[in-house]
Every structure is written in C-alpha cells, then in structure tokens.
Amino acid sequence: MLTHKLINLIQYHSENLATSLLNQVQMSERSGSYRSVPPSELKEVVYEIYHHLGTWLLQKSDVDIEQRYIAIGARRVEQNVALNELVWVIVLTKRNLWRFIDDVSFPGRAADNSERHEMLVLLDQFFDEAIHAAIVGYESAAQKKSRSAQVTTRVASRVPSKVRKAS
Numbered sequence: 001m002l003t004h005k006l007i008n009l010i011q012y013h014s015e016n017l018a019t020s021l022l023n024q025v026q027m028s029e030r031s032g033s034y035r036s037v038p039p040s041e042l043k044e045v046v047y048e049i050y051h052h053l054g055t056w057l058l059q060k061s062d063v064d065i066e067q068r069y070i071a072i073g074a075r076r077v078e079q080n081v082a083l084n085e086l087v088w089v090i091v092l093t094k095r096n097l098w099r100f101i102d103d104v105s106f107p108g109r110a111a112d113n114s115e116r117h118e119m120l121v122l123l124d125q126f127f128d129e130a131i132h133a134a135i136v137g138y139e140s141a142a143q144k145k146s147r148s149a150q151v152t153t154r155v156a157s158r159v160p161s162k163v164r165k166a167s
Contacts, residue, residue: 003115007054009104010097014050018043021096030088033081045072046093053097057122065126066133073137077145083138087131094127 010017022043025031034042049056056065076086098120105116 003112003119004054006101006104006115006119007057010053010100011051013100014047014053017050017096017100018047021046021093024092024096025089028088028092031085031092033079033085034089036079037076037081042089049093050097057126062129065129066136069130069133070137070140073134073139074141076134077138077141083135083142086134086138090127090131090134094123097123 022039025034025042026039073086101116101119105112
C-alpha cells in the first residue's frame with residue numbers, strides 16, 4: 001500500500017522542493033530557453049504539482065493529468081521554450097522528487113523499501129503521462145502558431161507595396 005507518510009512529507013516540503021527545482025532549471029545548460037518563463041510562474045506550477053501530489057497520484061485520472069500538461073506544453077510554446085527543454089524540466093521535476101524520497105526513506109527496512117518502490121512506480125507512471133501530454137500540447141500549439149504565421153505572411157504579401165511603404 002502506498003505510504004501516505006511519503007506523500008505528506010512531499011506536500012509539507014513542496015515549497016522547498018519547488019525552490020530547489022527552480023534553482024536546478026536556472027543552473028542547467030539544458031534549459032536555457034526557460035529564461036523566457038517567469039521564475040515565479042515556473043515555481044508556482046511545480047509547487048502546485050508537489051503540494052497536491054497525493055491528489056494527482058491517487059484521485060486524478062489520466063485525463064486530468066493530460067489536460068494539465070497539455071496546457072503546460074501549449075504555454076511553453078507561447079514562451080518560446082524548446083520542446084527538448086520542456087521535457088528536460090519535467091524529468092528534473094521527477095528527479096527532484098526521487099532525490100527527496102531517497103533522502104527521507106529509511107534504508108534496510110523491508111516495509112519502507114516496498115512503500116518507497118510503490119511510490120517510485122506511481123511517480124514514473126505520472127511523469128510518463130505528463131511528458132506525453134506536454135508534448136501533445138506543445139506540438140498542437142506549435143502547429144497553430146505556424147499556421148497563424150503562414151496566414152499572416154500570405155496576407156502581408158498580398159498587400160500592395162505602396163500600402164506597405166505607407167504604413
């Protein structure tokens with residue numbers, strides 16, 4: 001059975017975990033385009049995930065996770081974040097949790113190891129769904145952005161040059 005103690009510890013330390021992740025993102029060479037994401041926004045998104053982790057793992061469906069991360073993926077397109085960097089930051093979010101769980105787990109006790117393993121499996125499933133949904137949201141928003149840019153370019157090319165020079 002999933003230990004509620006681990007979830008409660010994560011939720012209790014969600015502010016520190018979010019701050020830790022923000023620092024990792026800002027220091028990582030693999031997340032340079034995240035400079036266009038306001039640090040407060042990134043921290044708030046991650047805090048919300050960590051703080052409500054029990055709800056996400058135990059009560060939310062795949063559809064709920066999908067909706068949340070599709071929106072995150074689409075938002076990162078607006079902020080000109082590279083897709084590979086979006087995925088990297090989600091991976092960092094998971095690794096940050098894994099390190100925390102390793103730090104607070106009691107080594108050598110079979111019950112604790114079993115609960116820890118169960119928690120890590122659930123986290124893997126959650127973040128696998130999150131990565132997929134974020135990519136779906138990102139690609140959809142990028143396609144819309146590309147089509148919009150193409151339409152704007154076509155419209156601008158149809159405007160007579162005298163009108164373009166006047167404006």
